[in-house]
Amino acid sequence: MASNLPGFLRRTLRISYDEDEDEDEQEVEEEAVEEEEEDHHPKSEEGLQQEDTSTSTTSDTSPSSSSIFHSNNNNYHESTLLTAVPTAPAANTSSEVVIMPKLLSGDEEGEDSPPSETNNWNETKRASSLLATTNNSEFSTGIESPSKSLSPRQQNPSSFSEPQASLHSDSERSSSRHQTSNNNEKEEQEPQQQEHPKSYREIQFDKVMSAGVVNMEELRKLAWNGVPPRHRPLAWKILLGHVPTNQSRRPASLQRKRAEYRDAIAQHYDIDDHARTAQEQETLRQVLVDVPRTAPEVPLFRNDRIRRMLARLLYIWAMRHPASSYVQGINDLATPLIVVFLAEYYDGDDVLDGYVMNILSDEQLQELESDVYGCLTNLLAGIQDHYTSDQPGVQRMVMRLEELVNRIDGDLCQHLREMGIEFIQFAFKWMNCLLLREFELPCVVRLWDTYISEPNDGFEGFHVYVCAAFLCQFSAQLQTMNFDDLFAFMQDIPTSDWGDTEIEMLLSQAYVLSTLFGGSDAHLISTNPRMSSSSSFSVS
Secondary structure, eight states, X not given: OGGGSOHHXXXXXXXXXXXXXXXXXXXXXXXXXXXXHHHHSOOOHHHHHHHHHXXXXXXXTOOOHHHHHTSSOOXXXXXXXXXXXXXXXXXXXXXXXXXXXXXOSSOOXXXXXXXXXXXXXXXXXXXXXXXXXXXXXXXXXXXXXXXXXXXXXXXOGGGGGOHHHHHHHHHHXXXXXXXXXXXXXXXXXXXXXXXXXXXXXXXXXXXXXXSSBOOHHHHHHHHHTOOOTTTHHHHHHHHTTSSOSBGGGHHHHHXXXXXXXXXXXXXXXXXXXXXXXXXXXXXXXXXXHHGGGSSTTSGGGGSHXXXXXXXXXXXXXXXXXXXXXXXXXXXXXXXXXXXXXXXXXXOSSOOTTSGGGGTOOHHHHHHHHHHHXXXXXXXXXXXXGGSXXXXXXXXXXXXXXXXXXXXXXXXXXXXXXXXXXXXXXXXXXXXXXXXXXXXOHHHHHHHHHHHHHSSSOTTTHHHHHHHHHHXXXXXXXXXXXXXXXXXXXXXXXXXXXXXXXXXXXXXHHHHHHHHHHTTOGGGGOOOOHHHHHHTOOOOO
């Protein structure tokens, strides 16, 4: 086949075809078989580099693109165009090409005779047959080109300039980018779908709270099992009677109550100290002492703006309720209301860190203070005798707790009596502060969802059953303790790891007790003379 090439091409390209067409086709077929075997057993990168080097040294016998484009012979004539046709590359080299000479015009200097059209046609036909043979061997085996696994340095730079070689790689890159983009969009959509899934309970709350007139019976049933955070501020205000159930009347009602509270501030708080009586000055002093003690472990209640707000509303409540005035413990009752209503102005899940105070305006703080004051007033109206002289309501609740625990866990009551522990020593705080000092604030908020939804005596009657279930939780542990251990344990019951699950279990047990003993006071009357006598006590 080399004799068919024109002389000027043989001198310029220094290519000699020593074998005829049949032998070349046989060599291509053998190379295709070797490529298939090497694809199943890929060589290491070091081996590829060695073979790549050895291939570049055999430019006189191999018609590869490396022998043509990496040689130092640049003396070929300008009238010759080398058209590269890509073929299936071997595993150790980049994409090989078959060089097809094509005449542009004229004769070369020193050549006896110009090349004939027959020779050109034979060379084109031969190159086409080689390309067809190689491509058929690749596509029939289904093996992809090994050059995809080679680094750009190992690949032939000339192969990147061919449209056929870059067509598949561009489409593959485009497909890969499209697939990656789709995967990223799916990953971004999945968290959004997971962040805002609505449960059946939330859907029911949406339906009840969006009504023109809220159905109180339905709201109480739903709230007993817990209120979703985004519905809790309004649900508490409705259940505590601070805003009407009629949606159209709420703005006017809130505006009127907030104006009344501003008038109360001007009347009772924003006055000169000399205008206050001695009793009023003592009340203000007690309030200012208790406010820094309110939930000191929570960063929110260490904020100066919150402390000033809390002191102001507690003092105004005491001035407008002279029968009870201010009693230590009322300050704790305001903390769940502040946390819940403050979340209405802040999209975050947690306001206890106090960050919300950095973005809360003075106007919003005034609205918050008015709402807390109104709800606290309505809450205390149902348990006001807890904070009057001698606190008879608290004593009544402690007595009922002792009788109830004696019925459901007589062994625990007997052990406490033998150790000299009286219920008043630990249960007084439970009744006066409504377990606010025994649980973390998130647990108290969940507890109050149920208390507020109770129609009449959630903060008194049902609270006794909750305290009984709470004490019996530690019955087995308490019965192994002596006096010192018992007293220390009761002052600091380990509930720091409690969450909504434990609180809901406690509420469930309290509900069972309420169904057994609720409205049946005769079952709670003790026949033990010692217990009957111990139930009559006074608090100094």
